[in-house]
Amino acid sequence: MTTPLPHPVYVIGGGPGGLAVAAALTRRGVRTVVLERADAVGASWRRHYDRLRLHTTRRLSALPGLKMPRSFGRWVARADVVRYLERYAEVHDLEIVTGVEVDRVERTPQDAEEPPTWTLYATGGRRLVASAVVVATGFNHTPRIPEWPGAEAYARTAGRELLHAAAYRTPKPYAARDVLVVGVGNTGAEIAADLAEGGAARVRLAVRTAPYIVRRSTLGWPSQRSGILARRLPVALVDAGARLAGRFLAADLSRYGMARPTGGLYARARAGAIPVQDVGLVAAVRAGRVEPVGAVTGFEDGEVLLADGSRIAPDAVIAATGYRRALEALVGHLGVLDERGRPAVRGARCAGEAPGIYFQGFTNPLSGMLRELGLDAERIARRIARTREREKRHARKKAGAKEAGVKEARGEGTRERGQAPKTARA
Numbered sequence: 001m002t003t004p005l006p007h008p009v010y011v012i013g014g015g016p017g018g019l020a021v022a023a024a025l026t027r028r029g030v031r032t033v034v035l036e037r038a039d040a041v042g043a044s045w046r047r048h049y050d051r052l053r054l055h056t057t058r059r060l061s062a063l064p065g066l067k068m069p070r071s072f073g074r075w076v077a078r079a080d081v082v083r084y085l086e087r088y089a090e091v092h093d094l095e096i097v098t099g100v101e102v103d104r105v106e107r108t109p110q111d112a113e114e115p116p117t118w119t120l121y122a123t124g125g126r127r128l129v130a131s132a133v134v135v136a137t138g139f140n141h142t143p144r145i146p147e148w149p150g151a152e153a154y155a156r157t158a159g160r161e162l163l164h165a166a167a168y169r170t171p172k173p174y175a176a177r178d179v180l181v182v183g184v185g186n187t188g189a190e191i192a193a194d195l196a197e198g199g200a201a202r203v204r205l206a207v208r209t210a211p212y213i214v215r216r217s218t219l220g221w222p223s224q225r226s227g228i229l230a231r232r233l234p235v236a237l238v239d240a241g242a243r244l245a246g247r248f249l250a251a252d253l254s255r256y257g258m259a260r261p262t263g264g265l266y267a268r269a270r271a272g273a274i275p276v277q278d279v280g281l282v283a284a285v286r287a288g289r290v291e292p293v294g295a296v297t298g299f300e301d302g303e304v305l306l307a308d309g310s311r312i313a314p315d316a317v318i319a320a321t322g323y324r325r326a327l328e329a330l331v332g333h334l335g336v337l338d339e340r341g342r343p344a345v346r347g348a349r350c351a352g353e354a355p356g357i358y359f360q361g362f363t364n365p366l367s368g369m370l371r372e373l374g375l376d377a378e379r380i381a382r383r384i385a386r387t388r389e390r391e392k393r394h395a396r397k398k399a400g401a402k403e404a405g406v407k408e409a410r411g412e413g414t415r416e417r418g419q420a421p422k423t424a425r426a
Contacts (some may be wrong), residue, residue, distance in 0.1 A: 003270065006391065006392075007131040009130060009133070009134065009201070010102075010132075011033070011034045011130045011136055012135050013137040014034075014035065014096055015135035016088075016373055018136035019094060023092040026094065028381055034098075035098070035100045035101075035128075037098075041085050041086060042085035046082055049190070052190065055075075056369070057224060058072055061368060061371060068080075101122060103122065105133055115387075123191070131391075133358070135327070135358065136360040144324045162319070163319070164320075165181075165187050165281055165323070174195055174200045176200070176220065178200075179202070179204070180293075182206040183206070183319065183320035184206075188318075189205075190279055191276075193279065196421065197284070204291045211258060211273065211275060212268070213278050214275045214277060224367065228368075231365070232354045250265065256285050274365075285298060296317075325362065327342075347373075358384070361376075
């Protein structure tokens with residue numbers, strides 16, 4: 001009696017989240033294939049601006065199964081993260097297929113008594129059948145620029161440039177130019193500081209909602225560790241503590257044109273508005289090298305329109321306005337997304353309509369994204385491995401019952417050796 005080999009688990013996305021899940025599954029003996037649309041792992045990290053360093057410490061950013069080298073320093077540079085991910089895939093001998101983009105996942109039609117399987121429709125006409133699917137395409141999937149009135153005409157105007165922050169690498173092309181950065185999340189804040197330090201003639205930062213700007217580390221204590229501790233406490237209690245320690249935790253730039261943030265720091269973080277880690281913005285604003293301005297409302301005649309009614313004429317506009325997850329076409333029809341296109345459940349949980357579909361890396365907690373990716377990877381792998389074992393036991397039991405039924409039908413059931421089989425008379 002033999003049971004067929006189960007279909008592999010497919011992981012969509014070769015970033016840190018996808019690699020961590022694949023490694024955790026491989027260690028548990030589950031065949032796992034990573035599908036990456038780019039030509040190498042860690043594609044989003046390769047595209048980030050050169051200045052970028054992790055805002056979390058090296059010791060708390062390593063994925064399960066491989067430490068980051070001490071030579072990377074406390075705050076790991078973008079290029080070192082890429083090298084680490086390459087090494088991680090090599091050390092764990094992961095099965096990775098690059099240059100493959102999955103367009104859609106469908107439930108495979110089959111017998112209701114059989115464990116569910118999933119068909120992945122990918123580039124090149126591929127149809128891949130999976131026992132489980134881990135969607136690890138992450139936050140930085142498709143750059144998003146708001147549909148500002150007049151934006152297209154502005155971009156076509158001679159001497160003007162409009163680009164998404166995903167296309168920004170270094171300040172060199174903007175030396176001696178007037179630049180507006182739109183968006184004051186971590187990316188926008190760091191690009192503005194980079195431009196100010198890199199020789200831009202003027203740097204302005206368009207702010208729609210004022211963020212909390214916190215020190216990356218205070219007296220050697222990284223803010224990430226505070227985020228880890230805060231996860232264990234009630235949000236209201238943590239916000240009260242943050243207010244008391246406000247002048248030590250968060251910068252006040254209200255004198256320089258940036259309003260004070262409203263709402264609790266941790267309550268906002270839980271809702272997705274994580275604080276900005278200061279890596280140069282506060283000093284640049286206080287020195288007048290970065291000027292906060294109002295939100296962008298549109299473009300007209302080569303100028304940018306701001307929410308306060310003023311108009312400015314920068315040479316370049318860099319939109320640090322985030323990304324779309326772009327999950328609707330991939331899995332939106334499976335009932336696994338909420339009204340905003342986000343995974344309804346994440347980590348080791350599955351939506352009831354889609355057992356075997358997991359989401360990895362769609363949160364950005366104060367405790368550190370890479371740390372949480374590693375923890376969720378282990379949880380997802382445990383869940384899949386346990387499900388796989390239950391399915392194997394069920395298959396063996398079913399095959400055994402079938403074989404016993406065949407023997408009984410042949411008269412080979414429990415009769416003693418040498419005893420003639422009984423025959424029924426009509």
